[in-house]
Amino acid sequence: MASNFSQINKTVKAVLKTLSPRNRDILSRRFGLIKGKKETLESIGASYKITRERVRQIEEATLKQLAKNISALPDAQFHIETVKNIIDDHQGVIKESGLFGIATGSEKETAQNSGLVFILTLSNKLERFSENDTYHAFWALSGEHSKGFKAMTESLISTLARHNNVMSKEELLSLARKTNVSGFDSQPLNENHVNLALNVSKKIDKNIFNEIGLAAWPEIQPKGVRDKAYLVLKKENQPRHFSDIARLINASRFDNRRANVQTVHNELIKDNRFILVGRGMYALSDWGYKAGTVKDVLVDILRNAQKPMPKAQLVAKVKDMRMVKENTILLNLQDTDIFHKQEDGTYKLKEL
CATH class of the missing domain: 1.10.10 (Arc Repressor Mutant, subunit A)
Structure with missing residues (x-):
């Protein structure tokens, strides 16, 4: 696929050639068309001794000017249609870095990837969503696709929050389907939908054991x-x-x-x-383990039982809660200030 986009920089140059040197430079720096790294309005404004607002106005007006002519460039249309097909193959929504990886072979910030974003921005045929606290940057075939994807993702997040526990992908799918969570592309909720949400959303993630949960949970992203x-x-x-x-x-x-x-x-x-x-x-x-010494465990067992208990039963219950030798348990039972051994050999708390 990367070979299909090998000429993207050439296409970008063809689009920019009609602009004045200043406007061409401003767009190139704003989109990272030279080095792949975008520049801020402030830094560009400082180099031209104009305000950041003036830079924004120039950028907006120039993009509108170029968008009118983009349909007349066959190479640009080829790139746009190819990307549409890629996104369509991914349920109509794709993480931007994933799109880059498929299209150009690199998910990094490169001039080639920046050029692709530039051409797609001019086309107005696709929806781009910038990275924020909730989502990584992603593209959608339409506003309807993005709206449906977000609604589905929020429902998956709600399912996880409601059950308050990590789970396998299969468990999440089962629970979500029971609450009528559906896909957003005319398909029933399936594994591909969950994978997409995991890929694009910053709110859900999976841990090293492939268990899914809210990204903020320590079981998903352990802090220490x-x-x-x-x-x-x-x-x-x-x-x-x-x-x-x-x-x-x-x-x-x-x-x-x-x-x-x-x-x-x-x-x-x-x-x-x-x-x-x-x-x-x-x-x-x-x-079900509780903090405390062996003696504390014995007291807890007898208090909960509310009746005397045979020695063997006490030993067995303590061993369920502590990895200790039987002699250690029997030694603790000899504390006559706390435990009382009855004539039949059973034990009770002295207080009962």
């Missing part, structure tokens, strides 16, 4: 060691030693920063999402 530890431990779904958690963080390659074992241990201690359940072994409080 604690969030990374939570994510890998949740994925493991079983208690792990803090040194193993550090190893799992590094193996997951969240970023270029390497997790130090002692740092990981210190962060686990500070965060109530993690519960110490054995010597250096940590579990997630999400799994």
